[in-house]
Amino acid sequence: MGEKVLEVEHLRTEFKQEKKKYVTAINDVSFTLNEGEIVGLVGESGCGKSVTSLSIMRLLGDTSGRVTQGKILFKGQDVLSLSNKQMRNLRGGRMSMIFQDPMSSLNPVTRIETQMMETLLLHRTKDKAQARRMAAEMLKKVGIPDVETTLRSYPHQLSGGMCQRVMIAMSMSCDPQLLIADEPTTALDVTIQAQILELMKKLQREEKTTILLITHDLGVVAQMCSRVLVMYAGRIVEEAPVHELFYNHRHPYTQGLIDCIPKIGSGVRRLPSIRGSVPDLALMPAGCKFAPRCPFASDECRKNEPELLPYEGDPTHLVRCFRTKEVLS
């Protein structure tokens, strides 16, 4: 196992709702990313996946959200204590991010070359001609066939898949050590998704980049990740190596998520579903947040919140549940 690239400890992010009222979007989130691994972060919409990534990148900015507790260490350096200027140097350089919607995350009124060179000029070189050469090289690496035309294009002239390639090229152009990919293929068609995932894997192998892959698609996780974090209602409820997660998961939410994905070729006509839906942030139930939807919930679950603890003493498999023994039995 390589060096620790990112350590998140007891992170808590709150959002201001109305005057003086705060809701907690994520609470007590802790995890570590090691060098060169792809870790998946999964969960339903509204469970805090994106807030986690925005908190790490310090991109909550002018929104009403703020980190109120916890630590984020990037290569041992406390990200939260950096000045905005220091953070700007880090962001896009050693830490970078790919967003879900490639079409709206690129600037529509500047050419691709300008956008790509902007990052490079900030982090890598002062020479414009060299920056342009580097941009061209990066585009070639991500499999764009006609590099010169693409560099001269505006985002609307490219397809969704092409835009996402440009985004990846841009985020990889400064050799980041950490790449946060927030639903990088959700907006794309399956055949294009397959190409993009292949590309991310290749870059990760070659450059030893650590990737935090945020997705709601467990299929993507199974194909890409070595380790998985499952989030529910702003908390990590299970963490395990990918194989362990699919075959020996211990949290009823994980089980629900896995059971309800239709598998191609299985021939089933009906699927189990998780009853109910994700609780409103302002109306979180007491006790275990999953208890109202959980088929195993007991009185204890409704009263106290379980902690994230190793399952059967295995430090790589953590689960936040009182009734792990009942699940899967």
Next chain:
Amino acid sequence: MSAEPLLSVRDVVKTFEVSRGFMAKKKLVHAVNHVSFDIMPGETFSLVGESGCGKSTTARMVDHLILPDSGEIIFDGKRIDNLTDREMQTFRRDIQMIFQDPYGSLDPRMKIQDLVAEPLLLHTDMTAEERRKEAVQWLNIVGLSEAHGQRYPHEFSGGQRQRVGIARAMTVHPKLIIADEPVSALDVSIQAQVLNLMDDLQKEYNLTYLFISHDLSVVEMISDHIGVMYLGTLVEVAEKKQIFEKPLHPYTKALLSAVPQPDPDHPNQRISLEGEIPSPVNPPAGCLFHTRCPYCTDICRRVTPELRDMGNGHICRCHRTEEINQEAGKDHVQV
């Protein structure tokens, strides 16, 4: 199976005009090219394909929201594509639609109960009280309560809204429901709830579905027959089992293999397609798929293949169907 299809789409063509800038020559987008299929009563027929393949345009033509340039659409024994909007009114009751975006398809200023009762106002002469009762009954059937009826759409989650959309479509007892990506905007856990509901309703009320989706795993759950579309044409039509166990067209195979399987032990046999879908403004000559096809030969680049019946109603549009499936007999996508 009864002999008469409920819906018959025959050789339907639709093109749209686009012009690039002022004074530019008009260009045509070939959205749907000679598409034909039948749906038997009580059956689910799915159209699948990537964005821009013409599946939604086809659905809109069936619902008379877009008129085809040529071809026929026959519903319940009567031709409907040449009807005026007024004449179509009588059929609207029998053909209802469920839309993709549960956020955009419900009027935010109407109460749920009124939204559900609205089709009854248009299509029946029930009194307000009768309509309300009927609406409440449907809300119960789709798993919502009478109290939900007093609320407004913004108070509901995506899955609940989709239930409202389904209740609304069901109030007038339609024969055919066109569902255009009804679960694509929902989380997987909620997807299953909505699909199970649609399945229950189909059994209970003998509904016929035309189901549009890009997601093959969803399509597998709900369909009886499947049509795979690429660039406005049907490339393969068959029973569900045939499509998933013995796909014939190279595009269907690639599409199936591209879906990431939720199983870390699943062998990665991805057939990767090069490049992207060509523009429907300048579709390639010959076989429309030849620019991305791993089996492309000279004839594919020159001659447009016809749809051929490969036995048991398994229809495929490919010159090399036999060769490909003989040599690749063993490496069929095993999933």
